[in-house]
Amino acid sequence: MKKGLLILAVALLAVGSLAAQAKPFADTKIFALEMGTGFSYDLGAKASNPTQTVSAIFGLSDVVQAGFSIIKGDTNAHSFNLVKIVVFPLADVGVNLDLGSDSTFAMVSGFGLGYNVFRNSSGTLTTALQVNAQYLFNDISKGNLGLGLNLKVGL
Numbered sequence: 001m002k003k004g005l006l007i008l009a010v011a012l013l014a015v016g017s018l019a020a021q022a023k024p025f026a027d028t029k030i031f032a033l034e035m036g037t038g039f040s041y042d043l044g045a046k047a048s049n050p051t052q053t054v055s056a057i058f059g060l061s062d063v064v065q066a067g068f069s070i071i072k073g074d075t076n077a078h079s080f081n082l083v084k085i086v087v088f089p090l091a092d093v094g095v096n097l098d099l100g101s102d103s104t105f106a107m108v109s110g111f112g113l114g115y116n117v118f119r120n121s122s123g124t125l126t127t128a129l130q131v132n133a134q135y136l137f138n139d140i141s142k143g144n145l146g147l148g149l150n151l152k153v154g155l
Contacts, residue, residue: 025063025088027119027128032057032154036130040071040078044142049074053148055084063088069098071146076103078144080136082110092116098136110136110143114150128152 034055041048050073057067065086073079082100089095098110112134119128130150137143 025091025093026059026061026065026086027088027092027116027126027152028057028059028065028154029062029124029126030059030155032059032126032152034067034069034130034150034152036132036148036150038132038146038148040073040144040146042077042142042144044139045077047075047077049078051078051146051148053150055150057086057152057154065094069100079103080108082108082136086114092119094130094132096134098134102136102138106138108136108138110134112146124155126152126154 034057036053038051039048040051051071053069053071055067055069057065059065067084069082069084071080080100080102082098084096084098086094086096092115094114096112096114098112100108102108112132114130114132116128116130130152132148132150134146135143136146
């Protein structure tokens with residue numbers, strides 16, 4: 001499992017490096033704050049709850065970003081602290097890999113996809129409205145499927 005995630009992370013970075021030679025796609029060059037809302041569906045418990053997300057994002061290259069995310073849900077099963085790497089293989093499309101823990105400090109892995117519905121740049125300030133979907137899990141068959149809408153403001 002860990003070896004598979006490592007291979008996926010290296011593959012995402014390789015794709016991002018190749019895409020960076022063509023055209024920059026990332027919406028954050030230096031730093032951004034991201035806030036969002038959504039819901040999480042727990043496949044094991046068959047229950048859903050609303051969630052709120054706060055993230056700090058750092059631009060690593062023209063197509064790669066890394067950051068920290070805190071997802072808080074109404075129950076402990078839907079709350080996570082994550083480190084994420086995001087690669088933008090296409091304009092306004094981000095693929096992310098997540099690692100971290102849930103509220104019981106159990107290790108959590110995951111992956112996701114985001115799409116910038118709206119993006120505006122004014123000088124160095126950039127704002128983006130993003131729709132995203134992600135799957136976070138301890139056990140891959142009993143994970144959490146999350147859907148949300150995030151607002152990102154950054155440089």
